[in-house]
Amino acid sequence: xxxxxxxxxxxxxxxxxxxxxxxxxxxxxxxxxxxxxxxxxxxxxxxxxxxxxxxxxxxxxxxxxxxxxxxxxxxxxxxxxxxxxxxxxxxxxxxxxxxxxxxxxxxxxxxxxxxxxxxxxxxxxxxxxxxxxxxxxxxxxxxxxxxxxxxxxxxxxxxxxxxxxxxxxxxxxxxxxxxxxxxxxxxxxxxxxxxxxxxxxxxxxxxxxxx
Amino acid sequence: xxxxxxxxxxxxxxxxxxxxxxxxxxxxxxxxxxxxxxxxxxxxxxxxxxxxxxxxxxxxxxxxxxxxxxxxxxxxxxxxxxxxxxxxxxxxxxxxxxxxxxxxxxxxxxxxxxxxxxxxxxxxxxxxxxxxxxxxxxxxxxxxxxxxxxxxxxxxxxxxxxxxxxxx
Numbered sequence: 046x047x048x049x050x051x052x053x054x055x056x057x058x059x060x061x062x063x064x065x066x067x068x069x070x071x072x073x074x075x076x077x078x079x080x081x082x083x084x085x086x087x088x089x090x091x092x093x094x095x096x097x098x099x100x101x102x103x104x105x106x107x108x109x110x111x112x113x114x115x116x117x118x119x120x121x122x123x124x125x126x127x128x129x130x131x132x133x134x135x136x137x138x139x140x141x142x143x144x145x146x147x148x149x150x151x152x153x154x155x156x157x158x159x160x161x162x163x164x165x166x167x168x169x170x171x172x173x174x175x176x177x178x179x180x181x182x183x184x185x186x187x188x189x190x191x192x193x194x195x196x197x198x199x200x201x202x203x204x205x206x207x208x209x210x211x212x213x214x215x216x217x218x219x220x221x222x223x224x225x226x227x228x229x230x231x232x233x234x235x236x237x238x239x240x241x242x243x244x245x246x247x248x249x250x251x252x253x254x255x256x
Numbered sequence: 257x258x259x260x261x262x263x264x265x266x267x268x269x270x271x272x273x274x275x276x277x278x279x280x281x282x283x284x285x286x287x288x289x290x291x292x293x294x295x296x297x298x299x300x301x302x303x304x305x306x307x308x309x310x311x312x313x314x315x316x317x318x319x320x321x322x323x324x325x326x327x328x329x330x331x332x333x334x335x336x337x338x339x340x341x342x343x344x345x346x347x348x349x350x351x352x353x354x355x356x357x358x359x360x361x362x363x364x365x366x367x368x369x370x371x372x373x374x375x376x377x378x379x380x381x382x383x384x385x386x387x388x389x390x391x392x393x394x395x396x397x398x399x400x401x402x403x404x405x406x407x408x409x410x411x412x413x414x415x416x417x418x419x420x421x422x423x424x
Contacts, residue, residue, distance in 0.1 A: 116274045130288050130292060221270075252259060256259060
């Protein structure tokens with residue numbers, strides 16, 4: 046049976062409301078083509094000139110790396126999310142101190158590492174609770190392998206969380222963010238030699254903890 | 257048990273992945289930061305961050321020169337021989353000079369050492385380019401621009417300083 050939709054529609058009462066799709070403010074600012082063309086130095090200058098929306102673009106460009114950095118330190122989504130917000134707010138408040146001597150990303154990493162180290166020294170990182178982990182799919186290729194993978198990941202997180210602060214930061218930045226020794230030295234305020242030594246000792250400690 | 261090699265260990269570390277958050281999370285995070293930042297005052301450069309090294313060095317140099325000048329002029333202040341009370345002071349100075357302890361050595365003066373250290377870090381070429389140094393011929397120009405009375409007073413002052421330096 047065919048339905049005459051045009052007739053149905055013409056018989057309906059026109060709603061007295063309109064549907065308006067509102068773009069989130071942060072998203073709207075980030076999609077501003079004039080801002081999108083600016084490089085990092087120009088975005089910082091725009092922020093300091095009072096254009097807060099320029100900072101939305103900085104957040105958009107660095108939010109993923111900051112979140113991943115925070116997650117590596119605290120091991121759970123909720124804390125990583127809160128810490129990421131804290132990192133960006135601190136970056137905004139200290140934006141006038143950014144001199145452009147390093148990239149903006151490196152400067153934000155430095156803030157992120159400091160925020161995370163302060164957090165983990167104040168509170169032992171809570172790893173992801175069991176019920177927050179993805180539910181094991183019984184129809185997966187090999188549920189036992191998935192379970193083993195999850196356990197090994199948990200062991201790695203636990204071992205990293207037991208490292209001293211600088212060693213932990215060095216391992217996270219070197220292994221997971223693939224930064225050079227020089228970049229890590231800049232972020233941690235250490236010498237390149239100290240970073241290499243920290244990395245060496247961190248690997249030795251991890252081998253001991255994971256054997 | 258066989259110990260882990262560096263490569264095995266790093267491979268094991270790499271195997272530990274961060275669970276990918278919901279695609280909606282990124283916009284949510286941006287919005288949270290946006291709202292938090294909106295509550296903060298707009299950051300602005302402090303006035304002193306606009307000063308570059310040349311101006312900062314020039315300012316330090318100028319202050320150092322003024323302080324050294326004041327310090328030296330206070331040390332070598334000519335004694336007023338017209339008053340009765342100062343006669344005894346003159347005698348004391350002369351006695352001290354004879355004993356070789358009239359003034360503390362500049363090397364032992366902490367304030368002078370501080371000023372010397374500050375001045376040693378200054379690039380005088382840059383300070384001169386910034387207009388903070390006396391240009392050649394400026395002293396002559398200043399003297400020739402004086403009135404006759406001022407010039408006589410200046411000559412008397414210089415003669416007095418020469419006498420004082422000889423007596424030390």
